[in-house]
Amino acid sequence: MFDWVLDLLFPPRCPVCGRYTEGRDMWCDSCFAGVVKPHRLPLEAEMHGLFAGGVWALGVYEAGLRDMLRQLKYDGRKNLLPGLHQYIAAGIRRLPLTGGHGRRPEAGNGSPGDGQGGLIDREGRRQAVVAVPVPLHPDRLRERGFNQSELLFREPLAALEIPLQSALVRCRATTPQFGLTAAERSRNLQGAFALADGGEMAGKKVIIVDDIMTTGTTLLECARVLKSAGAVSVMGIVAASGRK
Template sequence: MNILKLVINTLLPPRCIYCGQITTSEHTLCTACFQKIRFISKPYCKVCGQPFETQSELLNKMLCPDCAHQKRITRMNRAAIFYDDFSKKALLALKFSDKPENAKLFAKWMKTAGKDIFDAGVDIIVPVPLSYQRLFTRHYNQSAVLALELSKLTGVEADVFCLKKSRHTKPQSALNAKARLKNIKNAFELKHGANINGKRVLLVDDIMTTGATLAECAKVLYKEGAASVDTLTIARTLK
């Protein structure tokens, strides 16, 4: 460590991005917060990523009952962590505190969680868009920030303007599953001049709950000729 860095670290030590405790490295969580994060690990459904309750190596190549009975619109869905009370608070802090640099940590987790997807091949990373109104109040689209960080980590090109909102929608978090579907239906379109024909697209968002938003975006991408669409989020709820 050079002298300047040592002086800066002594005067302004790195702090946990969530609780503010002094930590050993920058842009990360302290040990206590890290231990509260529940990471999603195998075995899970190889299509939708839903974890299996039983722990067995044999389950790694299996489908969950839902995926076995009906074909999903997306090729694979993966998420790094469970969406629970703790991660909900941590993600809210990331969203609204104007600290896009926190996205670096989450992008690292997403790269690991998305291994199957990157192994299968991705040509372009596309974030779920925000409407202009919400962009205005929030200053940035956190999904776009995640897409750009993932692009840096993987070397896969990101197009943060590929998809856009074609109309304003209500926040999905305030609605039930049925209302979410209706709220988001036909709410997205491809930007003028974007070409995703034959491309393997990775859709990125922060949280997957019912999956309605991601499925609606995937529908548009397939309609415009995408070869495949996978989804990758920081967190997901369980069914």
């Protein structure tokens, strides 16, 4: 009864274009088709060497998707999570590395089906894998109240039976990366991440997940720690990136 009254007073609309939709907090077909664009990102040599499975963006960081991610991250708009989970789940299913079906995403670096960092081996068998979110510094986590990377990816990955493990900690505060040069970003994050207590990575295939990738410096620093801890291979999945 309450849902019927709510829909009558506040009809469900697409979070991007505002068109009426069948379900609350869900996309219209047109906007959904326009944002789900999984693609393998071009990487510099050092990242390419560390990320055997590549780094994949599920869409382009622009327009409505950018607004939704910003509103979640900075305004705490958790009501946007159902639509964002729908988007992330659809994008992950289309990755060849997860045995997804449909159109093969474009590869910006290397071969997406190389079997080195994927979740499905050459014989189609599922690999043992764990997802690790990019951590926030404790002060930032207390201020924000949540880690947006965990909120975005935990539920879609659980549907694929991929556990999310907080295996990294941010051991020192850093200045915001926005506006820094590539060299400044690298210096800013050096030594910022460490393995968490109990974060055993030896022999595991690891997916690092984050909301946005700009230069890749954050993912690079996380990958260094995980590889040093014995991870067999590392790949990255981000909700969106400005890189194409």
